[in-house]
Amino acid sequence: MEETRIVWMNGNLVPGSEANVPLLSHSFSRGSAIFETFGVHKSTSGPVVFRMDQHLKRLKNSADLLGMELKYGIPEIGEAVAKTIIANNTMRGVVKIMAFWGEEAIVNMVPSSKLDVAIFSLNKNSNLPLDNDTPLRACLSNWRKLDPSSIPVEAKAVGNYLNGYLARREAKDRGYDLSFMLGTDGFLAEGSIESIFLVKKNILQTPKLGKILPSISRMTILEIAQNVGINVKEKNLRIKDLFEADEIFTSHTGVKVHPVMVFEDKEFKIPGPITSQLSKIVHDMIYFKNNKFKHYFKDIV
Numbered sequence: 001m002e003e004t005r006i007v008w009m010n011g012n013l014v015p016g017s018e019a020n021v022p023l024l025s026h027s028f029s030r031g032s033a034i035f036e037t038f039g040v041h042k043s044t045s046g047p048v049v050f051r052m053d054q055h056l057k058r059l060k061n062s063a064d065l066l067g068m069e070l071k072y073g074i075p076e077i078g079e080a081v082a083k084t085i086i087a088n089n090t091m092r093g094v095v096k097i098m099a100f101w102g103e104e105a106i107v108n109m110v111p112s113s114k115l116d117v118a119i120f121s122l123n124k125n126s127n128l129p130l131d132n133d134t135p136l137r138a139c140l141s142n143w144r145k146l147d148p149s150s151i152p153v154e155a156k157a158v159g160n161y162l163n164g165y166l167a168r169r170e171a172k173d174r175g176y177d178l179s180f181m182l183g184t185d186g187f188l189a190e191g192s193i194e195s196i197f198l199v200k201k202n203i204l205q206t207p208k209l210g211k212i213l214p215s216i217s218r219m220t221i222l223e224i225a226q227n228v229g230i231n232v233k234e235k236n237l238r239i240k241d242l243f244e245a246d247e248i249f250t251s252h253t254g255v256k257v258h259p260v261m262v263f264e265d266k267e268f269k270i271p272g273p274i275t276s277q278l279s280k281i282v283h284d285m286i287y288f289k290n291n292k293f294k295h296y297f298k299d300i301v
């Protein structure tokens with residue numbers, strides 16, 4: 001851990017070494033914490049956050065879906081984010097918000113307390129390589145995305161990520177960078193921590209919502225694509241759509257357009273034209289070379 005890290009923890013800025021939870025807390029021992037991660041970017045006026053309103057809305061929604069209540073209101077958390085970014089002198093990095101039951105809960109499966117909140121502002125570095133869009137080698141996972149009838153997959157909950165861990169582990173074991181999971185219905189779902197897009201005959205396609213995390217990057221890419229006249233379709237996609245695609249890319253907070261050069265044994269010519277077009281727009285957006293999408297950013301002071 002960076003020795004100088006400052007964490008906002010339940011109302012106070014504390015050294016990172018003091019931001020801990022007991023091993024027997026519900027959130028650690030049952031995996032019940034919820035979280036959000038979003039970008040901090042360097043604008044001409046200082047650090048700005050990327051679509052924090054949407055991320056905080058999703059945080060609240062994660063809590064609601066799991067019957068949990070945050071100890072702090074969304075406006076208060078927004079103010080705390082600003083303080084944390086300033087305290088850590090973050091210019092390019094990510095904010096990570098964790099909300100959790102921090103007290104010991106040994107047999108109590110349903111704590112009645114409100115969720116503690118910890119906010120981190122993590123600076124881009126070699127352990128946090130943001131915006132690195134080196135083309136990816138992807139495979140199909142044998143693991144299926146969690147079924148929404150087992151757990152709300154639209155909640156960004158720590159426990160859900162064992163599913164993503166297994167899918168990523170399988171990919172690494174097979175020599176790929178990442179893998180794509182199908183849902184239990186057999187349709188394409190998402191990667192461990194990323195949404196999947198494909199382009200076929202100039203139409204940008206991505207799995208529809210309902211069985212995947214409602215990704216803010218996914219939403220942004222769909223909005224940008226429509227704004228620049230690219231046809232988009234949110235629909236049920238099958239494995240064969242990946243093999244028949246002209247282009248595939250993944251998307252998440254850290255790398256909004258990440259081209260895929262290999263899917264299983266199929267190679268793609270990269271960069272494909274629509275992937276390149278979107279990648280350039282995103283690049284210009286996050287480096288403030290184009291004001292068209294400036295409304296996605298919010299000053300923190």
Ligand SMILES: Cc1ncc(COP(=O)(O)O)c(C=O)c1O
Nearest residue numbers: 193194195213215216217252253
């Ligand atoms: C399962 C999953 N899908 C998609 C994404 C991308 O979401 P976002 O754009 O909000 O980062 C994430 C991000 O962590 C994720 O965990």
